[in-house]
Amino acid sequence: MIKILVKQIGEYKKDAIITPVFTVLEVVAELLVPYAIAALIDQGIEAGTCVTSISTAASASAGFACNLRQSMFENIQTFAFSNIDRFSTAGLVTRMTTDVTNMQMAFQMCLRIALRAPLMLICSMAMCLLINAKLSMIFLVAIVVLAAATALIMSKAMKIYNHVFHRYDDLNASVQENISAIRVVKAFVREDYENEKFTKAAAKLYELFVRAEKLEALNMPVMMFIVYGCILAVSWFGARFIVAGSMTTGSLTSLFSYVMTAFSSLMMLSMVFVMMTMSAASGRRIAEVLMERPGITDPASPIDTVKDGSIDFDHVSFSYRQGSGEKTLSDIDLHIRSGETIGIIGGTGCGKSSLVSLISRLYDVDSGSVRVGGEDVRSYGLEALRGQVAVVLQKNVLFSGTVMDNLCWGKAEGYMDEYRNACRMACADEFVERLPEGYESWVERGGANFSGGQRQRLCIARALLKSPRVLILDDSTSAVDTATDTRIRKAMQTAIPGTTKLIIAQRVSSVQDADRILVLDNGRVSGFDTHEGLLKTNSIYQELYEVQTKGGGDFDDQ
């Protein structure tokens, strides 16, 4: 763990090394002061090195924090969904903020004090021994006791701190949830409920923190107890030695001043320990993120072109938690030819979205294999695969920027004609071109200033711009009226005949003119045939059709 963290010091190594050097100079200067008569000169040296070591320490630690954040972010970007599920988004946020700040503070302290304090301690102990070896034995005993006590307290506090950061995650999760889902909270008037939930999380954090800090508060009196005990003992025995003539009053006084120096550095050291216990928990959490290997990686020699749009599922089983036994998909065996239009239908939770997420390798299969263009998806480079398999998700995300920026996201450069074309196919042109600023109109965060249907259509256009081999529409026209829905499908059939199109839908009408329709039921294939075929043979499909056409299951259809 430490090795990984140390690596992150990176280019700030120079500062990190210089700091201790300056610190050593500083200590030397400081310890010379009592000896040197020309105190002014020494003071000058001391002030100089002190300022330099503070500023190099600050630069090194800020740089360290920056590096930590950057490499964490870079590593997170490579994470597969399974990795992110493991850490939780809020957990990652805490790790990038609070934990890094803790590390930064601790690192800065360490650089400055962790070397300085022991050095001061050793030097002043040496001076003590020089002055009077017998008396100095008292300190040696004291220091051993102190070290033991500190270690005990710290190890206990450490355990609590580990819990503290878990609570931090909970708290941040609550905040994050509320920020991103504020509309829902407001719509259901659940502010009070959420407040209560947050209050509980905050109270729990408070409890743990108080427990940890109370433990640490014990550190101070223990230390003071020992220091004061030493002073008293030195006073008593020192007086005896002086009276007996084996020591002078002058050496007693300088002994005291060295003892005080030794103990003040001890105190600083214990402060460093407090910081270290806190940062050890943080450091471990950061190292976890840095060490986490993405669950999905490129193969050693990736294929970078997808030959065609054929998709094959060979006895695929999949579960979100490997080894849990709960299969989300079991024994799926499908073969889709390039250019086909496939409808996928089935009740909620039957595995429709899971099925398609395997195609773009958002998750890996448990057993069996998924092939696109005749090759296993695991043999492609992720970029190549995902560039050729465009997915329009159920939940559409637009980013703040212009409409154009959002469209560009799918493809780096393009011509106006291409944008217009894609938008026309997705039936997005009708509202985009009516906007006062057209393609340069501003999109708010999350696309808040567009309606659900408009957002969906923009996302479809974005996916079309990639000119993919496989296009997956995961219930992406749910907020679009039936007439437009039909127009989008018609446009795609004629404009991109070579692209394999998978359309997940709730409405039978959205898929009935597809080449073939896949009916999923509880993670298994229930039927895979044309509309007419299924109507004759598949009971689930018959039922869906009956309900939706006769009962007018969707008022759009009436």
Next chain:
Amino acid sequence: MKDLMPLMGRVMGVMLREYMGQFCLVVALILIAAFATLRGTLFMRELVDVYIKPMIGVESPDFGPLAQALLRLALVYLAGLLCSYGYNLLMAVISQGTLKKIRIQLFSKMESLPIRYFDTTPHGDIMSVYTNDVDTLRQLIGQTIPQLVNSSVTIVITFISMVCLNIPLTVLTLCMVAVMLLAASKLGGRSSPSPAPPSPTRLY
């Protein structure tokens, strides 16, 4: 720098509203602890002059007065020690309690804000209020404030003893302090430029 004082006042306000009694107790305990430390320092001077010197060369030295004085000092030390433990305990409760209060206030305030606020404020900014900014406050309340009280007590005591000892030298020292403060405010001002840092997660 200019709006630092009202800001500090506000944080202190939240703290004092909830923990007025405890905070007063903390100040009192810090005072006692500081006096105990001072007493210890003064004793060092007395030790040689009052107790040891008279005994040097005496045939059968009487260690009784010294033992008594050390015992008294031990009691003072013990009191100081207990006080400092006490205020550390109290500070743990006060600082974490204040933070809890601030967090809850922040959250319920956030919940009451209109959706427009969430649309126009980067979510990262809101998040970082809870994470970075509250953490910084933890430092302020947990460490800076007790240090402030502690240091002010020490300054006052030191100043009084300085005035008692030598007035011209005291004046000279005050001048040097003024120079130091000037330098510190210049340096401190440089580390926080007046426009707020642009990045949502700011280093400090």
